Amino acid sequence: MKPAWETRFPNWRGDLFTLALLVIVLFPFVWIIQLSFRAKADIFDSAILFAPTLENYRALWQGNFALSFVNSIISATSATALAMIVGVPAAFALSRASFRGAHRIGLWILVTRMAPPVAFTIPLFIVFRYLELHDTRTGLVIIYLTFSLAFVIWMMKPFFDAVPRELEEAAAIDGCGTWKTFLTITLPLTGPGLAATAVLCFIGAWNDFFFALILTRTHASTAPVAIVGFMQYVGWEWGRMAAAGTLVMMPVVLFSIVVRKYLVHGLAAGSIKG
Amino acid sequence: MVYPGAVAQPWTERRDRELVWGLVPALIMLASLTAGPIAYLWLTSLTPLNLAQPATQWNFDQPLANYASMFGDPRFANSVVVQVKLSIASVVLQLLCGLGVALLLHPNTKIRTVARSGMLVPMVLPPIVVGITWLALFTVDISPIHRLFAWIGLPFGPLLTNPSTALWAVVFAGTWQHFPFAMLMSLAALQMVPEGPIEAARIDGASRFQVFWHVRLPFIAPTLVVAGLFILIDSVKAFPLLYIMTDGGPGEVTEVTNYYVYRQVFTFSLWGYGSAIAVLMMIAVFLLSYLIDRITRRNDGAWA
Amino acid sequence: MSVVRLEGVWKRFGNVVAVREVDLQLPRGGLTVLLGPSGCGKTTTLRMIAGLESVSEGRILIADREVTHLDPKDRNIAMVFQNYALYPHKSVRENLGFGLKIRGVPAAEIESRVASASRLLGLSELLERRPKQLSGGQMQRVALGRAIVRDAEVFLLDEPLSNLDAKLRVQMREEIYKLHRRISKSMIYVTHDQVEAMTLADQIVIMRDGRVQQVGSPLEIFDRPANVYVAGFIGSPEMNLLDLRATGGTLKSRACTVQGERLRGLVEGTTLKVGIRPDHVEVLADSASASATGWLDVEVVEHLGTTTLLVGPFDDQRLRVLTGRASVRPGDRLPVRLPADRLHLFDSGTGLRIEEPSSLKKRSPG
Ligand SMILES: Nc1ncnc2c1ncn2[C@@H]1O[C@H](COP(=O)(O)OP(=O)(O)OP(=O)(O)O)[C@@H](O)[C@H]1O
Numbered sequence: 005m006k007p008a009w010e011t012r013f014p015n016w017r018g019d020l021f022t023l024a025l026l027v028i029v030l031f032p033f034v035w036i037i038q039l040s041f042r043a044k045a046d047i048f049d050s051a052i053l054f055a056p057t058l059e060n061y062r063a064l065w066q067g068n069f070a071l072s073f074v075n076s077i078i079s080a081t082s083a084t085a086l087a088m089i090v091g092v093p094a095a096f097a098l099s100r101a102s103f104r105g106a107h108r109i110g111l112w113i114l115v116t117r118m119a120p121p122v123a124f125t126i127p128l129f130i131v132f133r134y135l136e137l138h139d140t141r142t143g144l145v146i147i148y149l150t151f152s153l154a155f156v157i158w159m160m161k162p163f164f165d166a167v168p169r170e171l172e173e174a175a176a177i178d179g180c181g182t183w184k185t186f187l188t189i190t191l192p193l194t195g196p197g198l199a200a201t202a203v204l205c206f207i208g209a210w211n212d213f214f215f216a217l218i219l220t221r222t223h224a225s226t227a228p229v230a231i232v233g234f235m236q237y238v239g240w241e242w243g244r245m246a247a248a249g250t251l252v253m254m255p256v257v258l259f260s261i262v263v264r265k266y267l268v269h270g271l272a273a274g275s276i277k278g
Numbered sequence: 279m280v281y282p283g284a285v286a287q288p289w290t291e292r293r294d295r296e297l298v299w300g301l302v303p304a305l306i307m308l309a310s311l312t313a314g315p316i317a318y319l320w321l322t323s324l325t326p327l328n329l330a331q332p333a334t335q336w337n338f339d340q341p342l343a344n345y346a347s348m349f350g351d352p353r354f355a356n357s358v359v360v361q362v363k364l365s366i367a368s369v370v371l372q373l374l375c376g377l378g379v380a381l382l383l384h385p386n387t388k389i390r391t392v393a394r395s396g397m398l399v400p401m402v403l404p405p406i407v408v409g410i411t412w413l414a415l416f417t418v419d420i421s422p423i424h425r426l427f428a429w430i431g432l433p434f435g436p437l438l439t440n441p442s443t444a445l446w447a448v449v450f451a452g453t454w455q456h457f458p459f460a461m462l463m464s465l466a467a468l469q470m471v472p473e474g475p476i477e478a479a480r481i482d483g484a485s486r487f488q489v490f491w492h493v494r495l496p497f498i499a500p501t502l503v504v505a506g507l508f509i510l511i512d513s514v515k516a517f518p519l520l521y522i523m524t525d526g527g528p529g530e531v532t533e534v535t536n537y538y539v540y541r542q543v544f545t546f547s548l549w550g551y552g553s554a555i556a557v558l559m560m561i562a563v564f565l566l567s568y569l570i571d572r573i574t575r576r577n578d579g580a581w582a
Numbered sequence: 583m584s585v586v587r588l589e590g591v592w593k594r595f596g597n598v599v600a601v602r603e604v605d606l607q608l609p610r611g612g613l614t615v616l617l618g619p620s621g622c623g624k625t626t627t628l629r630m631i632a633g634l635e636s637v638s639e640g641r642i643l644i645a646d647r648e649v650t651h652l653d654p655k656d657r658n659i660a661m662v663f664q665n666y667a668l669y670p671h672k673s674v675r676e677n678l679g680f681g682l683k684i685r686g687v688p689a690a691e692i693e694s695r696v697a698s699a700s701r702l703l704g705l706s707e708l709l710e711r712r713p714k715q716l717s718g719g720q721m722q723r724v725a726l727g728r729a730i731v732r733d734a735e736v737f738l739l740d741e742p743l744s745n746l747d748a749k750l751r752v753q754m755r756e757e758i759y760k761l762h763r764r765i766s767k768s769m770i771y772v773t774h775d776q777v778e779a780m781t782l783a784d785q786i787v788i789m790r791d792g793r794v795q796q797v798g799s800p801l802e803i804f805d806r807p808a809n810v811y812v813a814g815f816i817g818s819p820e821m822n823l824l825d826l827r828a829t830g831g832t833l834k835s836r837a838c839t840v841q842g843e844r845l846r847g848l849v850e851g852t853t854l855k856v857g858i859r860p861d862h863v864e865v866l867a868d869s870a871s872a873s874a875t876g877w878l879d880v881e882v883v884e885h886l887g888t889t890t891l892l893v894g895p896f897d898d899q900r901l902r903v904l905t906g907r908a909s910v911r912p913g914d915r916l917p918v919r920l921p922a923d924r925l926h927l928f929d930s931g932t933g934l935r936i937e938e939p940s941s942l943k944k945r946s947p948g
């Protein structure tokens with residue numbers, strides 16, 4: 005007979021291997037976080053145990069990093085809000101419409117989502133120069149919309165596709181107009197999809213590096229761009245970079261944990277069903 | 279009898295018209311943010327634009343000069359070669375890792391369900407953080423990896439400054455960051471494989487590998503193809519890791535096309551030339567998107 | 583006065599014609615069943631009446647008002663969907679009251695109408711639940727309740743029972759029957775189940791390939807099917823349809839002869855489709871075999887309990903005979919009689935019912 009624990013965990017071999025793999029995969033992530041708590045003198049030390057310190061974070065707080073962090077929050081949140089407000093009804097319309105050309109719009113949205121950022125950056129850089137949107141949060145939000153909006157539409161459409169038409173027909177008979185039906189019936193049923201979409205959209209804008217690198221300098225520079233600033237010093241500030249990196253990834257990781265369930269669903273829906 | 283609400287137009291058509299109003303703001307925004315700029319990009323690609331010399335902006339004397347000079351530009355040719363290497367390696371590695379981990383995590387045990395979420399972490403991390411993390415991990419004097427290998431007697435030098443390893447070090451970091459995407463898609467596809475044929479194959483005495491090869495793989499192959507195309511497109515956009523880890527170097531060994539355009543435009547101010555290359559990249563991405571669209575529509579009727 | 587009238591209604595989906603030239607009048611207060619095989623256009627017809635599908639050609643009137651182009655909400659109809667279409671995020675109470683709330687009915691009135699409808703349907707205990715927490719039968723009731731609360735002119739029901747298991751289906755069928763008598767609302771009920779149609783309907787509309795085949799009360803349709811299709815569609819076991827030739831005031835095939843006063847007027851030499859229900863075929867005692875129409879070679883014997891179904895060749899054709907309990911075995915050869923007054927005669931070309939044989943006289947055969 006097998007020992008009791010083996011009947012309780014019949015897959016222990018696979019489980020153990022899974023755990024080991026998870027540890028390996030998450031190692032860089034954990035390692036960079038611990039690095040941020042090491043004092044300058046401890047960074048080159050190989051000892052696993054060390055006296056944790058907040059000196060790196062304190063240094064960040066005293067520098068310009070706080071402003072960049074706020075810039076990141078404001079521009080990512082605004083871009084997400086705008087993209088959701090405009091994109092969600094559009095996704096619904098595309099999902100429900102029987103008019104011709106709906107499919108071509110879908111392809112266009114896919115292309116937009118796939119396009120290399122540099123292709124938008126070149127023309128928008130020139131336009132922003134005329135509109136004096138350089139190094140402004142408004143400018144950043146606008147450029148984030150180039151991908152957020154397409155992403156929201158692309159992501160939400162399958163969620164709307166999954167809502168049975170009969171519900172909307174029942175609402176139409178009950179007396180709702182097209183958009184009232186959308187607001188009272190369809191939208192509440194796609195709650196998880198909305199949450200997943202908003203979170204992923206936020207993460208997309210929050211994680212942006214390329215646009216912010218090119219279109220901002222000091223006033224509107226975002227946290228990822230600020231991190232790069234630490235690379236310019238002689239004798240790189242590893243501790244500060246790690247601390248800044250930890251701060252930048254913290255919201256993203258927290259968000260992902262909170263909406264973990266919908267995230268997997270959302271990512272899968274977004275990628276497979278598209 | 280005429281009823282007040284009567285309109286000579288059926289509800290379904292009216293509904294379509296109302297729906298269009300939901301689409302209009304998005305279309306206007308998309309047009310002005312994407313179609314407009316792309317058109318402008320194309321115009322720019324026909325000029326020798328240099329922002330320091332305003333006269334060059336609308337100079338269409340030699341509209342195809344930029345496109346012509348691409349052919350005689352060894353650095354551009356090099357960037358395409360680097361791009362192809364990076365793309366192929368990314369697609370192959372990410373698909374293999376993603377599918378492998380998905381097969382491991384597919385059974386529903388408690389630990390594996392938790393691991394499914396844990397494995398997603400690299401994918402959501404800001405690329406910049408991934409960049410500095412791996413930059414640090416590839417830095418000899420602080421990296422525990424280097425220490426570990428030195429300890430077991432296999433020390434190796436810095437990878438990122440070595441021309442023969444730099445690109446592969448970046449590909450490695452990129453695979454760590456992006457494999458969860460292939461994993462998610464594989465997991466979702468594996469979940470949709472019907473149990474019937476798997477059990478039938480088991481009863482017929484197929485080994486685990488045979489079940490995978492003859493039953494599961496054919497079912498998930500279309501998904502893997504789509505995932506591969508997505509990875510391919512994303513690899514064309516590679517930027518942050520390169521910027522942080524190698525800055526295109528040493529020399530030009532990690533300078534992919536995207537990075538080359540960035541250099542041409544924002545370092546050397548060759549806006550016209552950079553635009554021309556970007557136009558070609560757009561065309562490539564468009565073709566790949568079209569392919570994805572065709573495949574996904576054939577599979578399940580939804581546009582990707 | 584008819585509550586719903588369709589005049590020359592067509593529906594095309596691209597190249598597919600789902601409904602062709604349908605003319606219908608549905609009586610006020612009656613329960614009309616649209617009956618037909620899958621894909622015959624029942625749902626499409628119902629959805630056009632509801633306004634969910636546009637009409638390609640023709641007019642629809644509800645309560646003598648043209649509604650062809652009106653919104654569903656302006657037609658004063660209520661609909662019960664096949665999958666119920668209850669709003670999953672609303673409680674039963676909110677589901678029932680939603681239509682009234684949207685129309686701006688005062689809260690107090692909504693409250694009382696919801697209360698009375700839920701009492702009628704036995705839903706009072708369930709008002710705070712979500713649809714997910716209900717059984718199939720309960721969801722069905724809520725769907726009905728939503729229509730009742732609205733107090734619409736016409737109720738439209740699309741296969742309302744098809745998602746229930748067999749037992750519950752019979753029970754809900756009875757409830758709908760009682761409900762209809764009780765509230766005496768005009769109802770249009772779509773089904774492909776002829777038992778449902780026969781038991782519920784005041785009027786049955788039989789459709790096939792988008793065309794109306796016959797309109798009538800259940801017994802009218804059963805007793806006087808308008809054409810070969812309806813004859814074969816209604817009734818179980820299916821009606822026998824034989825090819826017989828009119829010869830000298832009788833109907834004949836190779837080795838069988840049907841005689842009867844009724845058959846005198848048939849035009850000599852025409853071939854007819856002759857229908858007879860299995861339970862109208864008489865099995866004779868051997869002693870009476872002289873008066874037999876022909877002989878049945880029994881191949882299949884199905885004991886159904888009270889009755890027995892015998893199937894087998896009958897003079898080159900197949901015949902189904904339903905008798906009482908009988909100890910017949912496969913291989914037996916039985917004398918049977920087809921009583922002339924039970925026969926349904928159809929033109930073998932057009933498939934249409936021949937009302938009086940005398941009318942055939944005027945037409946030339948072929
Ligand atoms: N939206 C549509 N587009 C194209 N063809 C359609 C559409 N809706 C229905 N049809 C076609 O119209 C015909 C009638 O369909 P309908 O749904 O009315 O049949 P039905 O009698 O309700 O059948 P069932 O008993 O299977 O529900 C079918 O051939 C169907 O394929």
Ligand SMILES: [Mg+2]
Pocket residue numbers: 624625626
């Ligand atoms: Mg139907």
